[in-house]
Amino acid sequence: MSEKKKRLNLAAVIAALKMIQKLSRRFIPTMLFSAMLDAVKPFIPIVLSAKILDELMGAKDIPTLTTLAALLVGLMLVLHIIGAFSTKLYSDQKMLLVTRYYEEFSKKTMKLDYEQIENPDTMDLRRMIQETENNHMAVWDMAEYLLKGFMAIFEMVIASVLIVTTFATGNAASSGAEGSIVQSPFAFVALAVLLVLGVLIYNNVQARIAKTAEDDVNNNLDSNRNFGYLFFRISYNYECGKDIRLYQAQHMLKEKIDDYVGPDIQVSVNEFVKPNIKHFSILAAVNAVLLTAVYLFIVLKAYIGAITVGSIFIQINAIMRFYQAIAALIQQYTMFKVSSEYFGLSIRFFGLPETTQHGSKHIRLERNQDYVFEFHDVSFHYPNSEAQVLEHVNLTLRKGERLAVVGMNGAGKTTLIKLLCRFYQPTAGVITCNGVNIQEFDYNDYIDLFSVVFQDFTLFSFALDQNIAASEHPDKARLEQSMRTAGLDALVSELNGDYTVPLGKQFDENGRDFSGGEKQKIAIARALYKDAPVVVLDEPTAALDPITEFEVYSRFNELVGEKACIFISHRLSSCRFCHNIAVFDGGKLVQFGSHADLLNEQDGKYSELWTAQAKHYVGEEMPA
Known part of the structure; x- marks a missing residue:
């Protein structure tokens, strides 16, 4: 991987989508439906709870409150049932995707010449593919990032509609300096600029987090192989038990683990964990500032009487959902971009020339025939x-x-x-x-x-x-x-x-x-x-x-x-x-x-x- 900033590997993305569609035709429709459903679910209680709050602060009409409460409970029950079905369907399709991917991987392996299989370059390629899969960079992980990305987009659309609607239908504000400032376009633009600035900072920090994650994967390819050998091939393998006990090799294995795994963990701490403590601290600070700004803006609008209590509830949740959706979209896009780069390894493997040993002459197998x-x-x-x-x-x-x-x-x-x-x-x-x-x-x-x-x-x-x-x-x-x-x-x-x-x-x-x-x-x-x-x-x-x-x-x-x-x-x-x-x-x-x-x-x-x-x-x- 080069040090310069990379663009999205569109060729790898197209290849991944084609593979997903080939392996499981129902996966993408199921994923989109699941994303839409998960995006809608949080907003139903937000909107209906706001309506209930406004009714409690206003007319307190019992039939209306009963209807709203029943509607809230009924919709949440229906969404819960549909959500459970959607989750099960998506999990089944993802499992099918994983299973069929490994089937195709095995078929491809069997079609390669034995000479190709024993080639060190091929063995290194297979090892790197396995390590990237262990680090959540496989094609099904790309699909997961895509799902969460679409979910973030749908949330942004719904939140935008709610924000615009509640601002457009607000009450008449009280006069005075406070009202003129809060209600002025300048205040709204200032909040929007602050949110955009927060998104830009979030994007920059997420890019740095992704870079440290990418470097961590690259640096740990060998250490993960060592870890897998020491723990899964030896420590967890019952067939090794006799020799380990007979020769009292436990201490040697512990020393090997300390020699190989210990330094690798320290490298990850120094190059991945510690830098990201700073990164996540920045993100937490940005979130705190934006949350404070949003709450202050909406509280002032409520103070001057520009919006109802229900609208306050909707706007606070919608604005924060909008911002969180943008942050999630950036995060998922970043991970999607990195995993698409690593999917290039799978593309290389599936592109290896298949067996060249297909002659055209047939041999009729006869037990009594003389073969020289x-x-x-x-x-x-x-x-x-x-x-x-x-x-x-x-x-x-x-x-x-x-x-x-x-x-x-x-x-x-x-x-x-x-x-x-x-x-x-x-x-x-x-x-x-x-x-x-x-x-x-x-x-x-x-x-x-x-x-x-x-x-x-x-x-x-x-x-x-x-x-x-x-x-x-x-x-x-x-x-x-x-x-x-x-x-x-x-x-x-x-x-x-x-x-x-x-x-x-x-x-x-x-x-x-x-x-x-x-x-x-x-x-x-x-x-x-x-x-x-x-x-x-x-x-x-x-x-x-x-x-x-x-x-x-x-x-x-x-x-x-x-x-x-x-x-x-x-x-x-x-x-x-x-x-x-x-x-x-x-x-x-x-x-x-x-x-x-x-x-x-x-x-x-x-x-x-x-x-x-x-x-x-x-x-x-x-x-x-």
Whole structure:
């Protein structure tokens, strides 16, 4: 945000209104009706109470007083009922707006290339959008400021009509110096000038308040992220409870909170709270001066007999309502202007280019078809980085082949899978499927070819069967077969056909916390349920005990059948199940061959890794 004074971002306002209309067509009409109703409600008791006062000071006609009182009570009751309905309707429409906005935000996220999602610029943009939402700068907050702005305008119109009407219908004033001064146009103009001056001061001060609020939001983007992590990701997360208690990390967390949150609070106090104490003091002083002037003017008019008691009541309330409405309009406009500027972040996000991976060629998924995947001199580096993660890789994978991919951490193994699954595009070279560049295939058709279990796989806090089927309508027989093949026989027997148990307690307090090994088997079962021609297992047994790991490897052929399989593991003993082994080092494919062939290359990387692991199991004496 620049330091110079900004004008209203009309492009952002138009975009916001279009989005509001798209997400909830009834929101704007409901908002306008609610604004008009809220503006009218305060003036009904003002006008009718004034009439009652005049009648009490005058004829004291009982039928008239009864009628006025009944009218006041009846209208207030009707307005209360309509107001309750209007408030409920507006709240429902606002909730609908918020819900559908997040739906659209999620849809947009899913349409972006994975490469775009992992781009640091995109992640920063999403974070800033979240922080501005936390600071009441979202599109629904803009709608709220718009509602209160329209309400202020309607109040100004009604108050103006009442002020002009009561001044025009006043009584004949008494003669004398006091009467001539109070009744002169000069007095009215002086009061009007004082009110305008007060509005100008109010506008200036509100602009300064908005500037401090804007600076506070900008300065606290990082601190709010820290606050959210320390409190919501750690302190409020029951899954962190074991480690916090076991390692007595409470004191460390408190120190972190003191280190991060304490200074940020002090910065907000110095740069937001303290300056605004002065600002709000100025506004209070201006309000006091104007209130005194209005009361003095009206009391003098009443003293000379120019207006009735009822008119005094109306004029005092109408003038103050008018002034407060102007102040509210300025305040809401200021907040609306600031939030529209921040809505530009959402415009940027929704304007990001969507997936470029829509090829035109379709793949007919046939289980018996031969699929051949080839890497042709493929190189890759991540966006905003020149460091090569993969360099000049040439590799072939065929149906029925088990390929192990091994190497040190950071060798490029998982990146290889991301390229194969089209999460990223190679920066050089091509990957083909049956001789066709994989970028030419329809993306949805293409990814149907793969069942992948990543090392950092994700399970959802939904029902077990929905996690495995990735659907709300799982095939029970297929589900059970996948679970048994993945080694979950005991769980199948225990659940006895009811697989709706939730994973974790995020949505259901009766949810179940599965062990790390069980979660890994569930992830494997999900890959098997999909029944894709190519299976990718990235460290599939990392969380399993040795016996269970042996059982998984013993079932390896049953797990993958005649499918092509890529197997990534740091445990080289598991590579013996594979036909070929691709050894990566520093992003380069340095060796390729069978387990036996690679061991025979004594100076090779595979032999070095194998020897380093094997010495922990054989040939070493235990220390005394």
